[in-house]
Amino acid sequence: MKCIQLDNLRLTYRRGRVTALDDLHLEVDRGSFVGLCGPNGAGKSSVIRVLAGLTRHDRGRIRLFEEEIRPGSFAHRRRMGFVLDHAAYVDRLTGKEFLKFAGTMYEVPGERLQSRVAELLRFFDLSDVEDRTIDTYSKGMKQKVSLAAAIIHEPDLLILDEPFDGIDPTSTEEIRQILLRMNRKGATVVITTHVLEWIESLCTECAIIHKGKVVFQSRMDQLESRLKALGDSGTRASLKDIFLKVTSVERPHKSLSWLP
Amino acid sequence: MTGLNLQRFVAMFRVDARLRLGIAGRHPVILLLIVPLIGLAGFGYYVFIAPRLPVEVFHIVPFFVMLSITAPSFGSLLVYPRVFEFYVVSGTPLREVLMAQNLSLFLLVCFGALVCGFGCQWAPSTTLRHSISVFTYFMIIIFPLLIAFNYVAVFRRFFRAALLQMFVFSAVLFLASVPYLICWMYLESYLLCLLVVLLEVLLYVLALFRHIAPLAHRKSAEIVEIGNEMYPAR
Numbered sequence: 001m002k003c004i005q006l007d008n009l010r011l012t013y014r015r016g017r018v019t020a021l022d023d024l025h026l027e028v029d030r031g032s033f034v035g036l037c038g039p040n041g042a043g044k045s046s047v048i049r050v051l052a053g054l055t056r057h058d059r060g061r062i063r064l065f066e067e068e069i070r071p072g073s074f075a076h077r078r079r080m081g082f083v084l085d086h087a088a089y090v091d092r093l094t095g096k097e098f099l100k101f102a103g104t105m106y107e108v109p110g111e112r113l114q115s116r117v118a119e120l121l122r123f124f125d126l127s128d129v130e131d132r133t134i135d136t137y138s139k140g141m142k143q144k145v146s147l148a149a150a151i152i153h154e155p156d157l158l159i160l161d162e163p164f165d166g167i168d169p170t171s172t173e174e175i176r177q178i179l180l181r182m183n184r185k186g187a188t189v190v191i192t193t194h195v196l197e198w199i200e201s202l203c204t205e206c207a208i209i210h211k212g213k214v215v216f217q218s219r220m221d222q223l224e225s226r227l228k229a230l231g232d233s234g235t236r237a238s239l240k241d242i243f244l245k246v247t248s249v250e251r252p253h254k255s256l257s258w259l260p
Numbered sequence: 261m262t263g264l265n266l267q268r269f270v271a272m273f274r275v276d277a278r279l280r281l282g283i284a285g286r287h288p289v290i291l292l293l294i295v296p297l298i299g300l301a302g303f304g305y306y307v308f309i310a311p312r313l314p315v316e317v318f319h320i321v322p323f324f325v326m327l328s329i330t331a332p333s334f335g336s337l338l339v340y341p342r343v344f345e346f347y348v349v350s351g352t353p354l355r356e357v358l359m360a361q362n363l364s365l366f367l368l369v370c371f372g373a374l375v376c377g378f379g380c381q382w383a384p385s386t387t388l389r390h391s392i393s394v395f396t397y398f399m400i401i402i403f404p405l406l407i408a409f410n411y412v413a414v415f416r417r418f419f420r421a422a423l424l425q426m427f428v429f430s431a432v433l434f435l436a437s438v439p440y441l442i443c444w445m446y447l448e449s450y451l452l453c454l455l456v457v458l459l460e461v462l463l464y465v466l467a468l469f470r471h472i473a474p475l476a477h478r479k480s481a482e483i484v485e486i487g488n489e490m491y492p493a494r
Contacts (some may be wrong), residue, residue, distance in 0.1 A: 052349045056481035072477040077351030090275065090343050092284040104271040105350045133284070 003188040003226075004028035004051070006125075009060035011046055020046040021057065022212035028190060029155075033183045035199030036192040037239075038209035039247055044192040045085055047209070052082050063260030065156070078106060083143070083160040089217060091135040095126050095145050098134060099152060106153035119145055120148040124174065139166045147175060151182060158182055160191045164169075164198060176202060179212045196239045206239060208246055215246045262493035264356060271362035272352075279340055280330045280368060295375055302376030319394040331363055341487025348480045355473035362406050363470070369402070390430075396453040403460035404435065410472045 004026065008164060011021040021043050028034050036044050049055040049060070053074070062069040064076050090098050103113040120129045124144040129137065134145060143163065147252065150158060158179070164172050179202065183189045193199060199206050200220065208216040218226045278284040281294065302322060310318040347357050408431075476483065 053351075054345060054348060054481055054484045072474065072480075074348075074351045074353060074477060074480075077349065080351075082349050090279075090284070090340075090346065092273070092279060097284075100272055101275055102346070102350065104268050105347070105352050107265060107268065110267070127383070 001030045002027055002063070003030040003032075004190070005061070005063035005065075007061040008049070009047075009050065009057050009062070011050060011055065013044075016058075019212055021050070021060075023060070024209070024213055026207060026214050026217070028188060030188055031183070033179070033189045033202060033204045034191070035203035035206045036190065037194065037196060037199055037206065037211060037243065040194075042209045042247075043212040044209050045161055046212075048082070048084065048159055048190075048192060051080075051159060052084065053077060054084075078153070079156045081153070081155035081158045083146045083150050083158075083163055085161045085165075091142075092133055094131050094133050095137070095141075096121060096130040098145060099148055102149035103152045107136055108153050116152055120152065123178075124148055140168055140171045143167055144171060144175070147178065151178065154185075155187060157188045158190070160189070162193060163191055164193060164195065196243060200239050208243055210247045216242060218242075222226045264338070268352070269356055269360050272347075272357060273364050275343065276340075276361045277364040277368060279343070280364060288407040298339070298372050298375045305376065320397055322373040323369060323394075323398045323402075326369040327365075327402075330372070332370045341484065344487060345484050348484060353473075354480065355469060358410060358468055358473055358476065366402065366406065370398075372396075393427065399457045400453065400460065403457070403464045405443045407464050407467050407472075410468060440487070 005028075006024055009024040009026075010019075012019050016118050024043065024047065026047070036047065038044050038056040043197050046055065051064075056071065065079065067076065069076060090101065093101065096117060099117045100113065103117060108116060118127075121130050122148075126141060126144060126148075129141065134142060137145065143166075147160070147163065150160070158180075163175055163179075167175065176198075179189055179191070191198070191202070202219060205219050206217070206223075207214050216226070220239075223242065226242065275284070281291075283290050283294070305322065306318075310321075313321070344357075347354065
């Protein structure tokens with residue numbers, strides 16, 4: 001059963017002069033943990049913004065939870081949770097106020113909402129700063145609040161754009177644990193990251209986006225056979241090998257004159 | 261579209277009102293400070309400024325001062341793009357969002373003007389008839405303004421926002437004064453004024469539910485993009 005199906009998705013900026021997504025095709029199975037990676041400007045964040053309804057694609061088909069998504073469709077997003085590249089939405093609210101607000105928007109019932117907000121604040125070590133406005137939080141704290149708001153309604157699909165960017169190792173481990181638990185509980189998780197090791201340690205599936213297209217997609221346990229299919233006879237396949245292979249094809253050798 | 265969720269509606273109303281008042285993240289008790297401050301401003305206005313204005317206009321001024329304060333920068337209803345972005349991402353029905361934001365703007369304007377006016381100088385110097393006159397004028401004007409503001413919020417991509425807002429504000433003010441003048445100055449009929457207000461409310465609800473909200477749903481991505489351009493993320 002498919003959770004996300006994107007067909008021939010095309011997105012351009014600046015009146016068609018810049019192509020962000022170029023007939024992109026991506027399928028994500030329900031219950032999987034997918035890592036999207038790619039060079040800077042490859043189109044990872046654009047995919048997420050289109051899924052979040054924050055950017056309108058020029059053409060192509062989007063199906064979520066086996067249902068066709070049309071412009072103006074909103075209800076399906078109530079089953080989704082997003083952590084976007086800018087962490088906080090309402091930074092003039094306190095952390096506690098924002099979580100309550102987010103839970104209410106997702107229609108989490110009153111009593112459950114109270115206990116869930118308290119639990120999330122405790123889990124993410126935000127209880128001490130719960131009455132401070134979010135604009136006074138550090139980047140890691142903002143990221144935690146954003147994640148807490150994204151999971152407060154137990155979404156079926158969790159989508160995170162660079163969730164570990166600028167986060168200290170302790171917070172990173174906490175976020176990692178939450179994502180794994182959500183996935184174990186049945187939620188589909190999609191993350192974008194530059195750190196390939198995260199994908200290797202967390203994800204069941206990976207997709208590499210390059211120049212607005214998905215140039216590679218595979219289950220993590222099939223990487224070796226896929227690498228061989230790409231013409232590499234290496235004994236141990238890593239995502240890095242594949243990443244370099246599929247994204248560096250047209251890249252000329254680069255060097256600096258003053259470095260050996 | 262789903263039915264109205266009262267709890268969600270109240271939460272949106274509260275957040276919008278607190279952001280407009282600039283008291284988000286602070287204890288609601290701060291309102292106890294704001295009310296006397298508005299009253300004090302009203303006192304200053306009625307003692308020092310109002311006597312120099314024509315009697316026909318000086319009572320309506322607090323409404324417009326409050327309107328310009330609570331519908332800040334560019335006068336749009338969607339003044340907090342990040343909050344709007346969250347509504348879009350969380351799949352919150354925009355019909356409810358617009359209703360909650362409109363109601364918060366409307367009530368804050370009334371509240372502020374009442375504290376400012378009644379709290380100080382209004383009662384002793386004016387008759388009941390004059391007070392009703394001011395209210396009906398305000399009611400006649402506010403609903404077309406709300407409709408116009410909503411349209412501007414959705415369509416503003418195509419215009420220089422501030423300029424358009426000023427133009428819309430003046431045009432609606434002028435146009436909405438016409439029924440008031442006909443009803444009040446010439447016919448002096450409360451009933452006719454009431455009828456005009458009722459018709460406007462009906463038109464406002466229809467416009468919001470049948471046209472503006474579905475339009476905002478379809479154009480939500482564009483509205484977010486405009487918001488990001490106008491108010492870049494910090």
